[in-house]
Amino acid sequence: MLQLFDFSLKFNGFDINKAKSALKDINALNEEAFIPYLNSKRQDILDFHLENNDFYKSFVKSADVASWNSIPVMTKRHLQQPLEQRLSKGYTANSVYVNKTSGSSGDPFIFAKDKWCHALTWAEIMNRFGWFGIDFNTSKQARFYGIPLDKKGYYKERLKDWFSNRYRFSVFDLSDNAFESVLAKFQSTPFDYINGYTSPIVQFAKFLKRKKIVLKSVCPTLKVCIVTSEMLFDNDKTLLETQFGVPIVNEYGASELDLIAFQNTEDQWQVNSETLYVEILDDNDNILPYGQEGRIVITSLYNKAHPFIRYDIGDIGILSEESTLQKPILKKLIGRTNDIARLPSGKKAAGLTFYYITKSVIENDGNVSEFVIEQSELDAFKIKYVSKNALSNDEKETISKAMIQYLEPEISITFERVAKLDRSKSGKLKQFTSFIN
Known part of the structure; x- marks a missing residue:
């Protein structure tokens, strides 16, 4: 062949x-x-x-x-x-x-x-x-x-x-x-x-x-x-x-x-240790022990044309306590550092987490096929969704309650039903976007 x-x-x-x-x-x-x-x-x-x-x-x-x-x-x-x-x-x-x-x-x-x-x-x-x-x-x-x-x-x-x-x-x-x-x-x-x-x-x-x-x-x-x-x-x-x-x-x-x-055949997320060196760092660039959440920072061990040495890829994750230098295991990938929602009280929340909260409420009956969440102000969130039927007021109320319960009371949530969601030029869908600098 x-x-x-x-x-x-x-x-x-x-x-x-x-x-x-x-x-x-x-x-x-x-x-x-x-x-x-x-x-x-x-x-x-x-x-x-x-x-x-x-x-x-x-x-x-x-x-x-x-x-x-x-x-x-x-x-x-x-x-x-x-x-x-x-x-x-x-x-x-x-x-x-x-x-x-x-x-x-x-x-x-x-x-x-x-x-x-x-x-x-x-x-x-x-x-x-x-x-x-x-x-x-x-x-x-x-x-x-x-x-x-x-x-x-x-x-x-x-x-x-x-x-x-x-x-x-x-x-x-x-x-x-x-x-x-x-x-x-x-x-x-x-x-x-x-x-x-x-x-x-x-x-x-x-x-x-x-x-x-x-x-x-x-x-x-x-x-x-x-x-x-x-x-x-x-x-x-x-x-x-x-x-x-x-x-x-x-x-x-x-x-x-x-x-x-x-993911290997034992269902573990095995990290590439052959050509990369992966570290988890805190906000002050200190190396965190296995099991702690921090920024994923990577060194490309073979790229001589261009340096990627201790390169912060923009993701947050945890290496499992079972990791070794030769076989690091990614316990959890929490998402991108720029997918963080800032709230009126000063609290921060991972955008993907409350995307997940909304998802668990919104997808139960199979009406909504896809949705994204956009934050335009500290207290203003919009859920854009594609569905067979428009969400009822009761459904909107349930979703709003779930988000408020997870986030905080002083936020407003609006809904916009669209025929299809915008994807990036490459075709990826960004589940959460904050428009606040």
């Missing part, structure tokens, strides 16, 4: 065979050998950028680089300057992999990875998907992702899809009509797995529930569904397992870094 996916990576200058072999060697290390490996890689990448990257040198300035804990934390804001100014010596925009973050965090920027680093990223992804019997060269993917709407971007993605043995469904049309054709495609295509954004996949599962169809019964080749890029709530996971009839795997990654965590 022609290894078309591997071939397309090699054709673009990414030595995937060498990367797979290097990853195998890292995975073969025992715990005792892993710690010196990690320490040396961390030191190597720091030394490299201090020597070869003027942007990083000026960023670190007078910090005590002999102590890892004293190395300053970088954020997306620090990186919002022309890419040429951030590249290491010996690298140009033409000799590296260049891409742009989705901007779902509100701070999009262009980043670079050297080709070896990017080859390792692909080796890591292929390794993790392999846990569930997926081979990128032979397994057929049903892809629920955005697609550029300009002609050139559109056909470029379609070509990549062909090389990658995948079929892409639009996430911009989630109507029953659109889902009828998605279902027909599953009936006629031997898909091995589903991969894509959580929210459209959940909408497809709700459609199947209304039709009383389990996807595996019409597409028996289906092995697994892997969701990414948006929060997967427990009740949605149960819905997906029921309606698809296959295991549901949660992936957490960042385009500028790598795959960060991937």
Whole structure:
């Protein structure tokens, strides 16, 4: 069988065979050998950028680089300057992999990875998907992702899809009509797995529930569904397992870094310790012990083209007490730091948490298919929703009460029924947005 996916990576200058072999060697290390490996890689990448990257040198300035804990934390804001100014010596925009973050965090920027680093990223992804019997060269993917709407971007993605043995469904049309054709495609295509954004996949599962169809019964080749890029709530996971009839795997990654965590076959969210070093820090940049909630800060151990050293990705999470340096386990991903609701009393609340409160009230009868929450003032929240029937006054009252109970009394909640929700250009749905600076 022609290894078309591997071939397309090699054709673009990414030595995937060498990367797979290097990853195998890292995975073969025992715990005792892993710690010196990690320490040396961390030191190597720091030394490299201090020597070869003027942007990083000026960023670190007078910090005590002999102590890892004293190395300053970088954020997306620090990186919002022309890419040429951030590249290491010996690298140009033409000799590296260049891409742009989705901007779902509100701070999009262009980043670079050297080709070896990017080859390792692909080796890591292929390794993790392999846990569930997926081979990128032979397994057929049903892809629920955005697609550029300009002609050139559109056909470029379609070509990549062909090389990658995948079929892409639009996430911009989630109507029953659109889902009828998605279902027909599953009936006629031997898909091995589903991969894509959580929210459209959940909408497809709700459609199947209304039709009383389990996807595996019409597409028996289906092995697994892997969701990414948006929060997967427990009740949605149960819905997906029921309606698809296959295991549901949660992936957490960042385009500028790598795959960060991937649910393993024991149902743990295993962190990538092979090519990344993940820390949880408090507000003063102190490292927190396992089990405590804080900012997720990540070092890319192999990216020489561009520094991502102690990079605050903008998410809040907890590493499990069972974690080790070699096998860190992500106990909980709480969401983005900019998804925080500020309230009149000065209290703060995670936007996703009361999105979840509303969700548990709003979705009981299957009338509302999707909704988002927007905050326009300290005391003003709007719930925009898509539904078969408008919410009754009683239903609105119940939702308002639940939100007030969770948040505080002095807030007003309004409702707006819409035909469809706006998604970002990449196709992601932002469940909570605060318009307060």
